Amino acid sequence: MFKTMFEDARLPLLIADSKGRIIFANKWLEKCMGYARLEFLKNNLQELCAPYEQDRYIFSCLPDIEKTTEVDIDFQQKNGEMFTANVSFAPFDYRQARHLLIIVRDVTSRRIREVKTREDEERYRRLLVERNMLQDQLHRSSKVAFMGELAAGIAHEINNPLGIILGFVQDILDEISLNDPLIEPIKIIEKETARCVDVVKSLLDFARLKPPERIPVDIVELLESSIVLLTPRIKKNKVRIKRNFKMKPPSIKVDPQLIQQVFLNIMINAIQAMPDAGVLAFGISLVHKEQLLEPGDWIRISISDTGNGISENALHRVFDPFFTTKGSKGTGLGLSVCQRIIEDHKGKIEIENRKGAGTICSLYFPIKD
Ligand SMILES: Nc1ncnc2c1ncn2[C@@H]1O[C@H](COP(=O)(O)OP(=O)(O)OP(=O)(O)O)[C@@H](O)[C@H]1O
Ligand SMILES: [Mg+2]
Known part of the structure; x- marks a missing residue:
């Protein structure tokens, strides 16, 4: 009965010695591996596993297994195909030597x-x-x-x-x-x-806010002219300007007056965040795929500062009209105006805290038309 059970129970079973050498295997193991039994008897269990599984920790501690232990292991069939099995190692002693009953359950599905x-x-x-x-x-x-x-x-x-x-x-x-x-x-x-x-x-x-009147604009020139307008404030706060222009962007169709208003609002926020010196950095790059953007070519203009950043609580409210942390010194309309203008241009605006310190505001303009 025990022999029949071992051979016919519809579960791949094998018996190995404490080093993992296969002593017996039933026909279901033969079936699921695609090897004739004789091909793997006396081999080590590892040799039936996928190559990357062969130095799994479990194989080094087979002689010490005291309790039934379950591990998921990938096996490789004779035809090269892999399957994942949940393998139970159940120890027992026979003639004073440690042996293992090993049950292999295919869990690929x-x-x-x-x-x-x-x-x-x-x-x-x-x-x-x-x-x-x-x-x-x-x-x-x-x-x-x-x-x-x-x-x-x-x-x-x-x-x-x-x-x-x-x-x-x-x-x-x-x-x-x-x-x-x-x-x-x-x-x-x-x-x-x-x-x-x-x-x-x-x-x-x-x-x-009127609908934008778009004309082809050199965005770098527009950015530079906005910086010039803020020179007095930049000097007063001892702010250093850094340019990190990765490329010369193609001209895009925007309303220069409105976009200048956006640049100014963001730069003023940045300068206000650095009352005692700091760095105001500008970046221009082309992006193709980015979270929240439809695939396509976009110009990304980033304006970052090394100021005090935005608190977690405030971060999701900065685009709300009238949200300000500046008390009577702010109306809280700057960024909501920017957002409206940018959305009217089918662009995107994002603001986040920089690693280290300060914030970075990114504007994305689609390169189409
Ligand atoms: N660069 C920045 N650094 C730190 N906080 C910022 C920055 N930019 C915006 N914020 C935060 O977002 C809030 C909203 O900005 P927004 O420009 O809309 O309004 P405001 O600057 O407070 O007022 P207004 O622009 O109307 O004078 C600010 O009060 C500030 O808390
Ligand atoms: Mg502002």
């Missing part, structure tokens, strides 16, 4: 299922990320559209009275004598009103 499940999970995870991103975008663009209308309405109504207040305040300042005790409060009124005018102006810029 389980492996394939596992890989497939992993792939499915991965795909699902990617879809989730994409969906969240789209939802964010939708949320943001409806917020932006609403803010735009609201801002246009309010700004229009407030702009005139503010202008009138400022005019009168300046008249009073011209008239009043220099040692009048009222001069200080009136100066504060003037300063704060001027700030309101600025905020309203940015609101109007934000609301009035």
Whole structure:
């Protein structure tokens, strides 16, 4: 009965000595290996394994196995094909010598299922990320559209009275004598009103964004002219400029005024992040494939700083209109304006923290048309 069981049980079985030398094997092992039994009797078990499996740790400790031990091992059939098996090594003593009953279970189909499940999970995870991103975008663009209308309405109504207040305040300042005790409060009124005018102006810029009027533009020239405009601030903050232009990009069709506004907003953020010196670096390169981009040729312009970076909490909100960490010094509209302009150009904008310190803002423009 035991002999029949060993031979006929529909499971590849073999018996090996403590060095792994095969002493018996049943016909199911013969079948699954594609060898006649005689070809591998007296050989070592390793020789039935795939070449890269032959120095697995388990083979060096066969004599010491005390408990049944399971390991997944790839086997190589006579025709060269591989299969993955879950191998149980069950020790027993016979005539004072250690032996092993070895059960070989083909788990290739389980492996394939596992890989497939992993792939499915991965795909699902990617879809989730994409969906969240789209939802964010939708949320943001409806917020932006609403803010735009609201801002246009309010700004229009407030702009005139503010202008009138400022005019009168300046008249009073011209008239009043220099040692009048009222001069200080009136100066504060003037300063704060001027700030309101600025905020309203940015609101109007934000609301009035027109569709881009695109013409072929040398983007490097546009970038350089934007740097020149900021020279006073760059000097004041002792910021060093670094250029890392990997290539001369082809001219692309953009609205130069709008794109200059984007460059300026991003550079101003960068300069503001480096109040006591730092490096403002510009990079230009061509990219073909990058996460979040459709395949195709894109020009990537990066603007990076060595400032204090953006906190994890703030990072996903920087494109929200009115999100600012600068208190009364910022309106929080800079990056949301940039995003709108870049999206109107069918481009992409990304901002992330740099390894080390500071942030890097990347603009991608499609090279088409
Ligand atoms: N280079 C940067 N380094 C550090 N933080 C940044 C940088 N760029 C943007 N941020 C963060 O993103 C926020 C939003 O930027 P955004 O340009 O939209 O508004 P703002 O600079 O605060 O105000 P505004 O541009 O309207 O004057 C900033 O308040 C800041 O917290
Ligand atoms: Mg800004």
